Amino acid sequence: MPELPEVETTRRGIEQHLINHTITKVIIRQPKLRWPIPSGDLKNNLPTQKLLRITRRGKYLIFHCRPGSLIIHLGMSGSLRIMPIDSKPKRHDHFELNFENKSLLRLNDPRRFGAVLWESKNPLKHRLIRDLAPEPLSKKFDREWLSTKLKGRNASIKSLIMNNQIVTGVGNIYANESLFEARINPLILGKELNKDRCEGLVKAIKKILKRAIKLGGSSLQDYVNPQGTPGYFQLKYKVYNRSGLPCQICKSKIVKETLLQRATYFCRKCQV
DNA sequence: CGTAGCGCCTGCCGGC
DNA sequence: TGCCGGCAGGCGCTAC
Numbered sequence: 001m002p003e004l005p006e007v008e009t010t011r012r013g014i015e016q017h018l019i020n021h022t023i024t025k026v027i028i029r030q031p032k033l034r035w036p037i038p039s040g041d042l043k044n045n046l047p048t049q050k051l052l053r054i055t056r057r058g059k060y061l062i063f064h065c066r067p068g069s070l071i072i073h074l075g076m077s078g079s080l081r082i083m084p085i086d087s088k089p090k091r092h093d094h095f096e097l098n099f100e101n102k103s104l105l106r107l108n109d110p111r112r113f114g115a116v117l118w119e120s121k122n123p124l125k126h127r128l129i130r131d132l133a134p135e136p137l138s139k140k141f142d143r144e145w146l147s148t149k150l151k152g153r154n155a156s157i158k159s160l161i162m163n164n165q166i167v168t169g170v171g172n173i174y175a176n177e178s179l180f181e182a183r184i185n186p187l188i189l190g191k192e193l194n195k196d197r198c199e200g201l202v203k204a205i206k207k208i209l210k211r212a213i214k215l216g217g218s219s220l221q222d223y224v225n226p227q228g229t230p231g232y233f234q235l236k237y238k239v240y241n242r243s244g245l246p247c248q249i250c251k252s253k254i255v256k257e258t259l260l261q262r263a264t265y266f267c268r269k270c271q272v
Numbered sequence: 273c274g275t276a277g278c279g280c281c282t283g284c285c286g287g288c
Numbered sequence: 289t290g291c292c293g294g295c296a297g298g299c300g301c302t303a304c
Contacts, residue, residue, distance in 0.1 A: 003297060034280070034299085076298050077282075092282085113298060128300085155275060164299080173297055203303090225278045256299080260276070263295085 002074045004169025004209055008081050009061045009216030014105060015054045017082045022050050022100040030094040034075060036114045037095060041118035042070065057124060058132045058168035068120035073108040074162050075113030136205055143199040150198065153190030159192045159260050170205060174242045176265050178205045180239045185271040186264050211235060241263040
């Protein structure tokens with residue numbers, strides 16, 4: 001479910017409560033996520049360790065400790081919350097870390113497409129992380145990078161910006177929104193974008209992601225509320241989930257098409 | 273190599 | 289009301 005802005009908001013929401021606190025216990029209630037939770041690694045390494053920092057790479061959260069790093073991906077429906085140590089687990093609470101300061105970090109993930117991993121060496125060298133595109137908000141993600149990656153590509157531009165070796169952190173919602181922002185038809189082929197349009201798309205992606213992160217900042221308190229689900233903040237979408245509604249630029253109807261089994265929303269007039 | 277399609281799961285919503 | 293199909297914000301893996 002969560003895309004980069006939601007993951008970053010989660011990171012910011014939990015870090016101040018956990019950094020420099022000591023893990024006392026690892027609890028695994030349901031090890032069957034996308035991959036089995038490496039119970040032995042976690043239980044042998046994490047208790048008594050201080051959590052040094054929490055970083056993000058793409059949609060992965062990395063919890064750095066001295067013996068290694070815990071890596072969490074939220075998949076389609078995962079969320080992390082801070083709760084008091086005595087709060088009762090609910091349905092789909094699969095994994096948690098307890099801390100010496102009487103708080104706990106709990107992973108809830110109804111669909112179980114998420115992942116909890118362990119990496120004893122450099123977490124950025126983990127096989128699921130090492131080949132990711134540069135961070136979309138960094139200088140390395142620029143027109144040059146995108147135009148090189150799109151060269152000769154016969155897939156639709158939408159599927160290409162959802163490929164995390166080309167752009168990381170952008171899922172279906174922000175792919176739709178970024179393409180609208182850049183006025184690019186999601187169905188055109190990667191190789192059809194010239195350098196100018198690559199630059200426009202890079203700028204649109206950065207703008208959309210930044211705006212969503214900023215918006216998420218106002219809902220940070222949700223991540224330490226013991227009740228309910230995190231209620232991911234919603235950007236006011238311009239095309240996503242708006243089929244049949246008027247385009248905010250030209251008033252013609254937003255259309256929905258299915259592209260590689262993913263809902264794709266766009267304006268036929270404005271996006272060419 | 274690049275591309276398309278599958279499948280892992282649960283929950284919810286609309287139609288009958 | 290209940291059942292069923294379809295859909296949902298991800299993504300690695302496989303087949304071609």
